[in-house]
Amino acid sequence: MENSKKQVLLVASGDLRLSANQNCWPAQQEMEAMLTAAIEKQGWTVKRAHPYNNEKEHGFIDSQKMGIEVFRGIDPEQPLIVAESVWQYTHHVLPGLTTHKGSILTLANWSGTWPGLVGMLNLNGSLTKADVKYSTLWSEDFEDEFFTQKLKEWFETGNITHDESHVQSFESVTIPQADEALGREFARRYKTNKAIMGVFDEGCMGMYNAIVPDDLLHATGTFKERLSQSSLYAAMQKVKDEEAQAVLTWLQNKGMHFNWGIDAATELTKEQTLEQCKMYIAATRIADEFGCATIGIQYQQGLKDLTAASDLTEGLLNNQDRPPVFAETGEELYAGDALPHFNEVDECAGLDALVTYHLWKELGMQGETTLHDLRWGEQFTGGNINDFVWVFLISGAAPPAHFIDGYAGASSERQPPMYFRLGGGSLKGISKPGHIVWSRVYVMNNQLHCDIGVGESVLLPEAETQRRWELTTPQWPIMSATLKGVTRNQMMARHKANHIQVVYADNEAKAHQACRTKAAAMAELGLIVHFCGDINWN
Ligand SMILES: C[C@H](O)[C@@H](O)[C@@H](O)C(=O)CO
Numbered sequence: 001m002e003n004s005k006k007q008v009l010l011v012a013s014g015d016l017r018l019s020a021n022q023n024c025w026p027a028q029q030e031m032e033a034m035l036t037a038a039i040e041k042q043g044w045t046v047k048r049a050h051p052y053n054n055e056k057e058h059g060f061i062d063s064q065k066m067g068i069e070v071f072r073g074i075d076p077e078q079p080l081i082v083a084e085s086v087w088q089y090t091h092h093v094l095p096g097l098t099t100h101k102g103s104i105l106t107l108a109n110w111s112g113t114w115p116g117l118v119g120m121l122n123l124n125g126s127l128t129k130a131d132v133k134y135s136t137l138w139s140e141d142f143e144d145e146f147f148t149q150k151l152k153e154w155f156e157t158g159n160i161t162h163d164e165s166h167v168q169s170f171e172s173v174t175i176p177q178a179d180e181a182l183g184r185e186f187a188r189r190y191k192t193n194k195a196i197m198g199v200f201d202e203g204c205m206g207m208y209n210a211i212v213p214d215d216l217l218h219a220t221g222t223f224k225e226r227l228s229q230s231s232l233y234a235a236m237q238k239v240k241d242e243e244a245q246a247v248l249t250w251l252q253n254k255g256m257h258f259n260w261g262i263d264a265a266t267e268l269t270k271e272q273t274l275e276q277c278k279m280y281i282a283a284t285r286i287a288d289e290f291g292c293a294t295i296g297i298q299y300q301q302g303l304k305d306l307t308a309a310s311d312l313t314e315g316l317l318n319n320q321d322r323p324p325v326f327a328e329t330g331e332e333l334y335a336g337d338a339l340p341h342f343n344e345v346d347e348c349a350g351l352d353a354l355v356t357y358h359l360w361k362e363l364g365m366q367g368e369t370t371l372h373d374l375r376w377g378e379q380f381t382g383g384n385i386n387d388f389v390w391v392f393l394i395s396g397a398a399p400p401a402h403f404i405d406g407y408a409g410a411s412s413e414r415q416p417p418m419y420f421r422l423g424g425g426s427l428k429g430i431s432k433p434g435h436i437v438w439s440r441v442y443v444m445n446n447q448l449h450c451d452i453g454v455g456e457s458v459l460l461p462e463a464e465t466q467r468r469w470e471l472t473t474p475q476w477p478i479m480s481a482t483l484k485g486v487t488r489n490q491m492m493a494r495h496k497a498n499h500i501q502v503v504y505a506d507n508e509a510k511a512h513q514a515c516r517t518k519a520a521a522m523a524e525l526g527l528i529v530h531f532c533g534d535i536n537w538n
Helices: 018-041 064-072 094-099 116-129 145-157 177-193 214-218 229-238 241-253 270-289 311-317 347-362 462-470 488-494 508-524
Strands: 007-011 045-048 080-084 104-109 135-139 167-169 195-200 222-227 294-297 369-382 385-393 434-444 447-457 478-483 499-504 528-532
Touching (some): 018 080, 104 116, 116 369, 116 434, 214 222, 222 229, 222 347, 229 270, 241 270, 270 294, 270 311, 347 434, 347 447, 347 499, 434 478, 434 508, 447 508, 462 478, 508 528
Parallel strands (some): 007 045, 080 104, 447 528
Antiparallel strands (some): 167 528, 385 478, 434 499, 447 478
């Protein structure tokens, strides 16, 4: 790589919330120290492009405004590393990265403590959508052979090549005629009927990749209804106390546990839960009013300053068996059905969830689906498992149909105060063992793409699940997943989003069949589909 000084710039994008940046700063410092040592071993030096801020007590770029200023002050030709060990808002650094001319490397530490890998994956998906060239890398201790070799490659060539031999384009394989016909016929009907996607305040936490350009979505037969979280809040005020109580009673009768305390600043309170029940009713009513087939509430900007977290609402909406919601006229809304919800208004996930939920029903299977963060993972050996087991974890809610014992296995715990000042509970549980289809819709070259594969939600010993929870965020729902024919590094190199979509299939053969059928449906909707990992072709 051309750089006579052999000096690389380092930037660190952070959260917008001061509390999160302060809490997570020690992990970032520790990571930067290890990274700097590794870089120096290869004969290069590191220059931090922005200093530690004594007043704020952290050293992150914490706004788009600050990010643009930082990039104004650096040499645009110099190689640059974006180093992440925390959840970050991509738009803090995206403007600068779009015009940076030197090689860009996104990098994260292999740690579950904070969602740093998740932050880097969001950055990767966003840079892909923005058509910015970048390389990407990760490491646990910055001393392993894989990391050392790849870093060397980047210093020498300004680029890193990863193994993507697990990917095959849909076009290049032949799937059974029956699967293809079913998927395509479903998609043709979807396109003809058209669907409305309700978006409560577009663009969550700088996730540029999660916004699908309208024309791309229109080509699939999906149309956005831009809704406002202010209207949602206003509608919540109109929900009667007894209606909220009826939702809560329904959940308690199903055996769901609420981990209530009394200190609202740090504990979940019954009042917070009742507010969440009001949001569940209000969101369903608005969805019905606008004819939405799916909705997404972003919560983490705007609504977070007004009311308890949206998670309970999100998890319930995604479940077919859920507390009934009635219109003010008395009619039950979306009776007997889920209303697929896409967390953090991730519109790519919204399209995926909508297609999946309805396709699964036609395949005669339960269609409850959710996104998770691709949070972290480790090899696990024990019982009949000897595989790399991912921690799929989402910041609040998954449908109870995914959990061991359903609602009776579900609990609601207070959202961590550093992210969620006004509290509200999660909808948490351990995802039951079973075969899954995983996928991700993303934007690349101004076209919609879909990566799809099969996997398994595995049952780890209780102590191991607990250990993984303690190493990450124990308040959030977990799925321990293996991906068929995809290694850890292949997944990290390829995946273009912080989120991954999952849905269960009745058995292994049906997972493969449904994966093929969904791929055909997505292709018919106009997406460019890529099979990832081992899929049976017949
Ligand atoms: C609470 C955090 O902001 C989370 O929402 C974040 O870690 C994510 O889930 C990102 O997908």
